[in-house]
Amino acid sequence: AGLSHQLIPSFPNVPRTQQGPTCTMDSGILDEQVNDWVDKTLTASSGHCQAQIPGTARKLPTQGAPPAGPGHRFHTGAEAAVHQREKIQALEPLKAKLVSMNEECNQRILAMQAEERDEISVLKREKMNLLKLIDKKNEEKISLQSEVSKLRKSLAEEYLHYLSERDARKILIGDLNEATVPEEDVSLSQSPGNSRPCETNIALKMTRQDLTRTQMELNTMKANFGDVIPRRDFEMQEKINKDLQEQLDSLRADYEEVCKEHELLLQLHMSTLKERDHVKVIIAISSLSPPADVVAGGPERWRMLAEGKNSDQLVDVLLEEIGEGLLREKDFFPGLAMGKTSLFPSVDGLVENKKPSKKDVINLLKDAWKERLTEEEKETFPDFFFNFLERRFGLSDAIAWAYTIFENIKLFRSNEVMSQFYAVLMGKVSFESTYINQKDRIAHLLKEMTNADTQNEGLLTMEQFSTILKNTFPLKKEEQIQELMETGGWQPNSSNSDLLNYHLLFTEVHGVGLRNLHIPYLTFVQKLWEQYKDEKEQYLQELKQELGRNPHDEVTLSKLHGALMTIDPSLDKQTVIAYLSQAFELPVSELPEEDNEKQEGTVIQLQTVLERLRLADIKRMGPREPEPAS
Secondary structure, X not given: OHHHHHHOOOOOOOOOOOOOHHHOOOHHHHHHHHHHHHHHXXXXXXXXXXXXXXXXXXXXXXXXXXXXXXXXXXXXXXXXXXXXXXXXXXXXXXXXHHHHHHHHHHHHHHHHHHHHHHXXXXXXXXXXXXXXXXXXHHHHHHHHHHHHHHHHHHHHHXXXXXXXXXXXXXXXXXXXXXXXXXXXXXXXXXXXOOOOHHHHHHHHHHXXXXXXXXXXXXXXXXXHHOOOOOHHHHHHHHHHHHHHHHHHHHHHHHHHHHHHHHHHHHHHHHHHHHHHHHHHHHHHHHHOOOOOXXXXXXXXXXXXXXXOOOHHHHHHHHHHHHHHHHHHHOOEEEOOOOOOOOOOOOOOOEEEOOOOOHHHXXXXXXXXXXXXXXXXXXXXXXXXXXXXXXXXXXHHHHHHHHHHHHHHHHHOOOOHHHHHXXXXXXXXXXXXXXXXXXXXXXXXXXXXXHHHOOOOOOEEEHHHHHHHHHHHOOOOOHHHHHHHHHHHOOOOOOOOOOEEEHHHHHOOOEOOOOOOOOOEOOOHHHHHHHHHHHHHHHHHHHHHHHHOOOOOOEEEHHHHHHHHHHHOOOOOHHHHHHHHHHHHOOOHHHOOOOOOHHHHHOEEEHHHHHHHHHHOOOOOOXXXXXXXXX
């Protein structure tokens, strides 16, 4: 173990960051040094063993000798040589390991040298860049110094110029004073009765000082009060203003009184119109007495039909009754050839009249609406309706039913269901969206009532009914909520704890005595629909007031956008774009953006805008901001 410890060479530590040629070492020289060191070590070991031959006077070392004690003895020279050879053979792997270690160290040294060369090149480039930067800064410094020297030189020249001007001015003032004072002294001395010229000079000097001070005060007064009017003019203007204000107050009071009188006259005019219409209805009812063969049911049914209607409505009802009678007399309809209709297939010849009752037609239209609402892929409404009839009655009878229903809904325009269906069938898609949205609102109201019915009995108190209506329709006025409650069954003597069967509100019923005549009673849903139409009309009137009273006025896209945001500030961007697209009949993708010149170029008449919006599903999204008081 001691020998192996001595055989391990100790190499000097080479620092990693050492630069220059001193860190370079030839691998061949290192191999020779290692081999020489191993040979010397082995030779020394061999000589040491030979020194142990008996006969020598020197004390034998304990290294390489067998341990002393009983049973042990010293080896002879041959045995020691064999022992050393074995050790040499055992040290051969160590020599190979040293060689591999030498190669590894050489590789590390070469890698370190390459890395150091890269670092040196990087540092050299940085040095060159810094030298260039220093040269550039020096050039800038030299240019700035030259500029500073030029500025100093010019400043010195200007300073000398100002000094010379100051000295010249002082000399000129002195000469002027010297030239003025002798003339004054001569004039004073020549004036008779002037016994004290010194006092006169002093008085003249003080007078000049007073004149200078007075001139300064005058300039100050002009600067401070040059724009101020005299008090006399101010008081006169104030008096005129006061008189005009009194006249304005008097005229304003007269104007308010005239406005009140105008409102009273308008109310009187409206009441007079109502009385006139009532008288016309009475006269029409008394004068119109159609024969029994025209109106089914005779005079009694005619009186029921004429109740609460004006003369124009009576004419419409009479025309519908006459048309219904004529429609029932027809057994066939003339078929429309190709090109004359796009609502249903063309037919050459006659088409059978199915002669359904008015109630059957209404129920059939309601079934069509229900299926339309559940349809996933929306097709054109005429195609959908014909496919619906084909599924209901078969292909052979679908054409006959299509002609029959079309003639019925074209005739009965006073019925809301038929008139809406006719408008949708004729291509006014906005009516379809209005109908669908109205159904959604009714379904939402029914859902709110069902959620409030915790006992699931189908009953609500009047207080719950009122609360649900106010929460569902927050923009409705108190009078409208009262009308809905009265339609639902509320009476002035009703209490908040009275129960209401809310399911009956959404069921179509018929008035007592009118069931066989199929005249729908005014239900809760119909009242909602009427209020919706009234609110829409009021909304359009406000829009008309904002855009102008003349229906032939031209309206631009930006002007309509501004008017909508004025009357309904709560409108979101998507809803406004939908309204503009409906009014100008442009796709949403083709509408010009805000602050675009094309908005001013898109023009349409006000009457057309109102007509198109009247067909769309428009409603108020929030309250209108009150106008600031004048």
